[in-house]
Amino acid sequence: MEFLYDFGYVLLGTCRDVLPIILLITIFQLFVLRQPIPYLRRVIVGAVYVIVGLALFLAGLEKALFPLGKIMASQLSDPAFIYGAGEMVTQADWKAYGWVYLFAAMIGFATTIAEPSLIAVAFKANEVSAGTISSWGLRITVAFGVAFGISLGTFRIVTGTPLYLYILVGYMVVIAQTLFAPKSIIALAYDSGGVTTSTVTVPLVAALGLGLATTVPGRNPALDGFGLIAFASLFPIITVMGYAQIMHWRTKRKR
């Protein structure tokens, strides 16, 4: 019974998210385009699938994985776990946080693989490229980027180094890669930065960032807790372009 209530709540939230889109499309169809939508029935059924599917997905995550993941994030960043119980720590030692970096990388990878918006973009990319870009290949490449990004982001929080320095270097790398990467991949690579962080990744990653910023000595959650999402959107651009470059060189050498 309680579950039905939770599910209803999530479903209502999803409907509210979709409402502006439905309104917009209806207004444009009625007043601007004045044309019937092709296969209207199929489209409506599909839209219902999307709404119900997403609500089930979110309700399930909130029931099963988010609570556990959030508890884990706070346990792993707890000084009692990292330095041993009873130790008084005033200065953070970045070498002691090995498990945190590993957890960050693995949870970043795993949540990205399950991210529905990335599934959508990978599907489209596969269709548009007539199969040359494999849907799984793109998702795994992006997931590696997110894994590296979030891991580096936790390292930044632990060491307290300024966010903008990392972002600046990341941008430089992206710009340099853009000059050499095959043209056909550039737009898709930029896009894959934006889609990685939504329903699955953000709640877990935000919990990890705020947990670390609160427990690491000398960090201020207000200043250091943010920024992990920025890392998770920057590094997939680098890995996707890097992968495309490697594939490009390989096919060139074969000839």
Added chain:
Amino acid sequence: MIISLIFKKLVQALKDLSPIILVIAFFQIVVLKQPLPQMGEVLFGALLVVAGLTLFVQGLEMGLFPIGEAMAHALARKGSLFWLLCFAFALGFSTTVAEPALIAVAAEAADIASQGGLIESSQESQQQYAFGLRMSVAFSVGLAILIGVMRIIRGWPIHYLIIGGYAVVMLMTIIAPKEIIGIAYDAGGVTTSTITVPLVAALGVGLASTIRGRSPLVDGFGLIAFASLLPMIFVMGYGLIVFG
């Protein structure tokens, strides 16, 4: 036939989800050395996630992609640049302004700003600040989709726009108050929701495949990239105006 199709989709969804389950189980059992709590609940939740993902992907192919492409085709055929740009802006603005993730981030940002003494700590001024933040993000996403659509029509190369945008982000980082920088960088990531992304992708690809001389792969993608870049600039700009 239908059953085997559903089965295939379910297996796919299970494959998508298995890494999360493995990672959480590994850390819980091997690293933290604790049993998995409430196994029944967790399994039930995982079942829901798999069923949900299966439905979502099925719905994408049936509903969201076709409607996005149909709108793109219809608007391109109508030939009115004005209405196309209106649609692009409205799509970005309306889907972002009520986005729960953005509302949460804006409220948190207002809290931080008042703690840092940047705005008055009264509830009214906090609400005003959060509202302004939300509006600037929603406006910037609308503008981003508009610019992205313009780019597809005109065939501008994407990298000049994005690199130019990066340069602006870096310049603004230097002058913006440091309390807003982390939020600004994250704002880019939270704007694009799971339902907006497929629709926007279908719109871009649909436009690029309708307009002569555009390639769907080279020109069709990139709308989401703008939607994650522009909010950073606008949020830092908002910080400069409010605090400066």
